[in-house]
Amino acid sequence: MPLPEQDMPLPDEDMTLDHHLGGVAQSVGAQGRLTRLVARRLKKDVQEIRLDTDLTPEAALALAERVVADCVPPLAVVALPSGGHAVRAVMGTGFGGLNPAVVTLVVTAADGAGSTVHVRGAAKEGLIKQRGGQRAVEGIVSRWLAEDPTAGPGTDLPD
Numbered sequence: 001m002p003l004p005e006q007d008m009p010l011p012d013e014d015m016t017l018d019h020h021l022g023g024v025a026q027s028v029g030a031q032g033r034l035t036r037l038v039a040r041r042l043k044k045d046v047q048e049i050r051l052d053t054d055l056t057p058e059a060a061l062a063l064a065e066r067v068v069a070d071c072v073p074p075l076a077v078v079a080l081p082s083g084g085h086a087v088r089a090v091m092g093t094g095f096g097g098l099n100p101a102v103v104t105l106v107v108t109a110a111d112g113a114g115s116t117v118h119v120r121g122a123a124k125e126g127l128i129k130q131r132g133g134q135r136a137v138e139g140i141v142s143r144w145l146a147e148d149p150t151a152g153p154g155t156d157l158p159d
Contacts, residue, residue: 011076011088013102017044017124042124045133049141050154051117057107060115061085064105067143071103084108091139094130099123101136116154117144 053060064087065077071089078086087105092098101123110116119140123132145151 013088013104013122014044016088016090016102017100017122042126044122045125045129045131046120046122047131047134047137048118048120049137051119051141051144051151052110052114052154053117053148053152054114054150055148057084057109057115060107060117061087063144063147064107064117066147067140068103068105080106080108082108091136093123093132093135093139099130099132101132103136103140105140114150117151119144 055063061077064085068087068089068091071091076086076088078088080086085107087107089103090100091103093101101121104118104120106118106120108116108118119137121133121136121140123130123136125132141153
């Protein structure tokens with residue numbers, strides 16, 4: 001089921017991460033408010049990859065929505081003023097999927113035919129580096145490549 005398109009900006013990446021980290025803390029009995037405060041001061045692990053595909057922008061947007069469909073919850077699908085669409089969602093990474101990562105897929109028409117998909121993953125990093133942003137991107141890209149045989153990385157994939 002496609003997400004409703006919004007005319008508002010994407011939910012803020014840092015605020016979303018802080019909110020979800022607080023929720024994880026509350027689920028195990030800790031102080032969610034204190035966790036949100038500490039989370040604001042943590043560094044982010046960010047990974048970005050560009051995929052080039054032969055899919056039309058509409059088909060690529062539909063695929064973007066499908067690859068984040070099992071993320072809880074898909075946050076937004078937004079039409080960008082510069083053209084194209086962005087899909088943002090939160091997925092669990094790290095030990096037990098308890099480290100939330102925000103994934104953003106920006107779908108634009110490519111020069112000529114096809115589409116370009118910019119995949120960004122960001123997660124907060126504490127003392128133990130889990131590389132949540134990188135792992136989120138790797139998961140999304142592997143799902144994309146499994147469903148779209150015409151896609152290929154426009155940038156190098158991480159090792």
